[in-house]
Amino acid sequence: EALRDEIDRRERFLAMLSHELRNPLNAVRNASHLLSSGPDVVMAKEAVAIIGRQTHHMTRLLDDLLDVSRITRDRISLNLEQVDLRNVLDEAVEAVQPLASEGSVIIERDFCLEPVVIEADHSRLEQVVSNLLTNAVKYSNEGGRVTLRLEKNTSHATVLVRDKGVGISSEMLPRIFDLFVQADTTLDRSKGGIGVGLTLARKLVQMHGGSISAHSDGVGQGSEFEVVLPLVKKSSQGALARPHFRALVEKMPGRVLIVEDQYDNRSMLRAILELKGMQVLDAASGKEGLELVEAHRPEVAIIDIGLPEMSGYDVARAIREKYQDGIRLIALTGYGQQTDIKSALDAGFDHHLVKPLQPHKLYQLLNVKSDSRPAAN
Structure with a gap:
């Protein structure tokens, strides 16, 4: 019986996953059709906004799937540092704010001052709180209110996420953190999701030495999620880590090399850089990339790892061997685990970016100012 229930849950999960991927793909396809249909500026802006939202949604789905795989194999690792939990919560709110604005949901913050x-x-940890806030916003009524509260005592911090939305039934509440379980299993999939976010949240909280629990008085009564985490003892507190994303170069580079075997990825990345006035060279293979390095000496090279014949690691090693630190190297890859980042740094890369690329992060690395424009001819 237990095995049959597990198989049924997995089958429902795969059906939900298919639906959740098809929906944004359908929106992107239709938006692409709009862009190719005519010069209507308003329509084009709406199409671009749709593509941006839906690709972000698909990225989150894929990230969740990868994390599910890591959880089932105990392959998730943490990079621990001393942080102010208030900063983590602020970033989580910022990440969820566009979704809240879309549904006219207000997120209220109530944090302790120290x-x-x-x-x-x-x-x-930001992922945990973002998951909880996302659920609270999604299952709130339009114009609703979500409260994010932070408290602390002498030994622990408590994060509370409260909403007055659809609530959780007494039958579902004990299973709400189980993998592939989702409260909404009807044909109405307007709320989205694949039923793994709370499982991820529980695992990550436990890895931090904390606990997470859910409370609800029933359907229509809203819900509350409570995360409890141990504080660092005052005698052990050092300098707090601050989120940072430093530029690799002192000024925006004039010449950048792209080594990427996929034509669409290469052409889009080229357009993103040329938009800011950079001279861009591109190559479809490691061998061709090394030839361009020899001929043109770019200041920065952005290199895909999964290249044919010669990997991105091999390209980086060859450049480092000949030019030492004279060329800044950025790895751009679909592999984003800690072991992948370490492999890139060991090969000589200065930084590691995970696909799909977020242009603003690349611009930060290249010291591109937000108002940069191509120089006039």
């Missing part, structure tokens, strides 16, 4: 110092992986 620093709340914990030992944590900043990005993973």
